[in-house]
Amino acid sequence: MLANLRRSFLLSLVFLALLGLVYGFAGTGVSMLFFKHQAEGSLVKDGGRLIGSAEIEQAWTGPRWFQGRPDASLLTNKPGQVIVSGTQQWGPRSKELEAFVAAKAALLKREGIKPTNELVTNSGSLVDPDISPDGAYAQVDSVAKANHLSVHAVNALVASHVHGRELGFFGAPYVNVLELNMALYSLERSAGRG
């Protein structure tokens, strides 16, 4: 018993050092060396200003911008506090979920957008940065009108930002909303309206 206690204590220390610290620091080191951008959180800059992470959803209101999933109102952090992901868990027969979906769809329809599934439902993480290509195309008319751009140009913008399935079959096709809106912003700037 005593020998086992001593062995357990020493081995726990060894594991703490090796599997906790050495492994963690080595992982961080090689990540910084090879994948600095991703390791730091895929941060997006515009002229030196840190404007977001390509992987963390922001709240966009239409029709000036393409909108993402309706997650922002469900986050529990107050302004200035750390975002805590994945805090809303509605069951499949939740009345609250029905009301949430109906309200979001009504809002989109008022803006002239035909709602798609992911545009009215919360994601798992509540920071899902993506929408489906259908969800982006559904917003083309209203975005073009609000920004005085041609539907054709905005359509082409969406088309050039569709990410296909990885390696052709993993997952689902998606459009990153922050990327798309950044591109929309530069399109406006080049059209002289930025």
Added chain:
Amino acid sequence: MSYFWVIVALVVVLALAWRFLGSYMEAVFAGRVRFFAWAERPVYRLIGVDPEVEQPWQRYAGALIVFSGMAILFTYLIQRLQGSLPLNPQHLGAVPPALAWNTAVSFATNTNWQNYAGETTMSYFTQMAALTVQQFVSAAVGIAVAIALVRGFARRNSPTIGNFWVDIIRCTFYVLLPIAFLAGFVFVGEGAVQTLAGTVTVHDFLNGTTQVIARGPVGFMEPIKQLGTNGGGFFNANGADPFEDPSALTNFLSIALILCIPVALTYTFGKMVGNRRQGAALLAAMAIIFGTWVGFSSYAEHQPNPAVAAANVVSQHQGNMVGKEVRFGSMQTTLYNVSSTQTSTGSVSGANDSFTPMGGFGLLTGMMLGEVTPGGVGSGLYTILLFAIIAVFIGGLMIGRTPEYLGKKIQAKEVKLASFGVLVMPITVLVLTAVAVSVPAGRAGPSNAGPHAFSEILYAFTSQANNNGSAFAGLSGDTAFYNILGGVAMLLGRFAIIVPCLALGGTLAAKGAVAESAGTFRTDTPLFIGLVIGVIIIVGGLTFFPAVSLGPIAEQLSKGLF
């Protein structure tokens, strides 16, 4: 169609893992792989263990219990002291005692049930030195138990079943650490965050949003979280969080990592007992059940979400997207969550709670079958061996012969140990669920109403007693009631099965072999596979059907919303 290719890719990857990782692990535990001997030797010297000396099962179990107790103590103390420890850029204070207890037990038992949001509760030091360490170590302990039990079948007249210290050290050095480190590159390369620099504040002038974004050493925690069938994520949303599981490729890699060791161990088993067909038979039983559940749950999640359908505003042709991520799609999310609930992993890439009633039924019942399809690392193999012993016993009763399995007589003692090991989990789940719904502290937990509330409680105890750790996360589990009771469920679900397994290993190792005769019941045939599947389904069905009827089945059959 693309989902079909995802399944094909998974089968190919697992077939390779089965053959090559399986035989590699056999060599590791037989001591034939030595390229890290230079690192092993000083550790043995430090802890005073002679790697050549083996232990009888009682000493093996004793060392395991004391070591696991020490693991709980370390994990508990680091959480309590994190405010004074380094690597705490968010200046997080001590974790409260009841929560620290629950979390310590949870990670040391390979459960990874989480009653906290990692990004605002655990410092980087705690995530690395307490939680990630246990993700390696608890996995190694599980695998060691399986190997020790299989040695019992493989050996003849042997007083010992291996050396616990050597088994966990070799498992960590040769199996877990190299695979996890390599996979870490893929996670970070695809976009998982891996930094010690603390949170980052961003301001987007386009939409006026200011965000404080949590970061941390995540990308290298992910692979061991999956590979060790642990499941405890860095962030609250677990594998749904883009910083943990950034792309459909890492999502697939996660599924492959979750399944590879439990699947490969059936090959290791076959090789150790000198008959690969025996391992293939167990794998077939696992694969048939797993495949059925994947098909069922995928179909269920391809159906519309009832509450969204009631709003009647959108087409749900991609299936139920509530609580799911666009980049994965509903099908691959389902494959991930089914893999994770049938392996004692419990990581999620979408909200389990928002699955359709039948999708949720698939997840819940996957755990209720005892997590043997293919089950957790080690625990899947040692638990299905208990079912196999019961199957040969029942087979023996039917034809009136003394049952044998792998050349060992299965007598009263073995059948008692196996039955005890199989019944611990259902008894724990049902008794604790009954307690929780009977007292106000338990009924205060669920956030949803109606049958879904019952499902949330039943799910919580099923998950913890199976050392799974996934959640119908609508339950507010961070109360003294759920923290303490959950801790008890996790301890029973782990050690009350491990000890009988090691005892079984010891008893079997001491026996001689019986010669195969014309009357021997073959255990590598489709008939036996069917018998094992039958035992698993009947035991799970008989014990849990009434409880499941009150939860997901009632929810599926009802028409209204709650």
